[in-house]
Amino acid sequence: MKKLFYIAAFALLSSCQIEDDNAPKPEESFIKYLGVIADQEAKDIEPVYAADGVTLDGFVIFGTQKQADSLDSDFYIVRTDELGNIVDEVTIDPNNAVEGLDLDGNDQDDILTGNEIAGQIEMLPGGGFVAIGSTSVTDQSKDLTDFRFISLVILDAELNVLREFNAFNENATGTVPLNLEGNDITMLSDGSLLIVGAIETLAGDTDYYYRKLDAGSGAVAFTKTLGLSGADNDDVLVRAFETDEQTIALFGYSERIGNEGQIGTNVGYVEVNQNGNPTGGSGNYGIPDTLDGSNVLRVFNDVLTDVVQKPGGYMAVGTATVDASNFAFFIDIDFDGISRRKGRLLSEFDPTLTTKAFGVSATRTNDFVVVGQYTNFRVGLEQRGEEAMFQRINQVGEKVEGFESNYGLGDGNDNAADVITLADGKIVVATTIDFGGGIRMIGLIKLNDTGELDR
């Protein structure tokens, strides 16, 4: 009897709870909030790999952050482990002394304070990162309103800032403060960096802007602009890719209407060589205009937000604006610059919901996950304000049914900023979640390959 008693006591005290081996593990799917109590906004997410370049070591998210007691927003970069736990984070305010900028002509560098606007972040071969964005300065004492210049930061693997660069429009003066914006940065096969964005050549007219520079010294190899002349002809580069033939594919949006372009803003593609000169490959792509109830043609302004490379070409996504309404769109462009498919990404919850696309990623089955925002999520009795949007399209541009989902707080202004897919098919999304009271946090959501929070 004593033996029985001891066995029973041991069984109880040993606390033999059993965990199901087949149950999803913490690293397999999660929702996590990162950062601090501030107004944060996610812009870009990239996977972080270990020294072997293959093993996933976590994620890095690039965005902005404005502390409650701060006058302006700063760059915010956070690195997490595979489970989404913060490993390192850094807040960068790079625009105090702008080297070489002398708007007021007093032979001294201007000291400017402004809001950072995050662009893209790229992992460098040595394990560090390079991040590009813009700084917007509004300073009544200097008669500046939304004056923009490029801010670029190089960091080591622990997010220590190694170098900061500012690039500004060299034609800018105190009376003509012309803008220069940085939207993307790509490391080319020769080890140099390619910056793309938009430059204001005249007040109200921006052109494609791209600059190649040495990653170590910052020495400029070339600076190029392309674009239509004339006021309100905005040409903005958004993404750049190096092709297998070492040419460079540039994607943006402009008012060009040739090729497949429609009236209004269209998606643009230009191929250039390593010296920045066009090779002849180009295209303009617009979502077909439609008639309104009175047979008046509705002008769609198709603004590109993200592009991903895929076998045989590229998948571009963006947001079209028409009659003060929005919907997400996609355009499938091959390497010859021909659009294979394009269409609107209407919601299967309710096709009248307005949608915006902010990011796209190719899955291992060559589908595409498109993330963005429902600007006014109302389905049946459920009303949730702005919500993060998840949609999926297959290789022929058809919606994958049952995948679409929404995430966000009931009444917050939430969105999904960017998405990546991992080698195992898992989908990782950087979101901005609005808790109200001026607090927005960066949310990191990891989904399985079917878009569910599951194994």
Place this chain on the structure above:
Amino acid sequence: MAVLCSYVVIGQTVQCTRRLTDAEDAFDQGRLQDVLDALDKKGDAKDCFAAFTIDERIRAEKLLTKAYLFTDNPAEAEKSLVDLLHIDKEHQLAKDDPAELHHLYSQFKTEPIFRIGFRAGVNKSFVKVLQNFGNTQVAKQYNGAGPNEVGIGVGFNVEALIERHIKNGIEVGTGFQFRSASYEFDASFIPGLENDFFITGKNRSSMLRVPLLVRYNFNYDKKTADGIRLNKMWYVFAGGSFDYVIDAQYVNTARTGGTAFTLNAPKNSLTSAGDNNVSQVARSNGSIFGGGGLKIRFGRSKVDFITFEVRYDNSLFNYIDPENRYANKDLNIDLGFVEDDLTINTVSFSVGYTKSFYKPSKRKEYR
């Protein structure tokens, strides 16, 4: 008329008591037939058996049993003994009772065929985290361990068990238990800002449990030097249980920070309010348990018990359904809370009453 009736009843009682006393005197004097005549249930004594007090009936039945034994009428002796055991469960013979009566008594089942125990009490939960999920930069804290004021996870339980004594103080039992258990949590998003941005709440579950236990009673058959059973009996027990979650919900669960958010019905349900109307908790589970207690004999025959019991329940499997952990966006996103993989273990204290049931009959080997 009422006064007259009372007088008649009292008069009859007195007569019956005298009849029993006379019968006992007759037995002592060896006039056994007089005993049988005086206590003949089919004759004059019929009304007396209805009028006897309990103690008198016990004396009468025992006297009849002995009289029948000594008049070589074992069949009637057995009937009388059975009648005696119906009145006085587990009737304890005195040392000076005749050996023939002891012998006859030993041929009968006098122990209860089963017992039914009722217990009610309070429990306190202890959460064991199997795996952390959610915002693990700041681990969740349970049952008052965190900086914010949440409760310590108190619930209640009631149970009804049917029990049977096997031998040597070992009993087995099974039945049903209803347990309301809760754990309360305190979680924060951000290290260093726990006072500004946090989640507090309570997860309360109602569970129907089917326990199966083995109990060992110390000194079950021990008697005092006077042949009287011990009035108090300590016991230990161990067993296992099938547990089914009837309902589970969040109570007073809210986020502080930003625009405050409270998880309200129907989204506060864990068993049905997921976005796909699925259960976020594992409805079926299992547990092992053990504990100890004290039984105090209760009632005239001292065969029922008042019990005081302390028990530890160790849940074996994850309380959260891992497949549906994220089924409720109001919980996961609006509130910012993700349940860990965990088990709910409890320590409970209960008070109970155990009723014994008998069917006196001759043992198989003596039939």
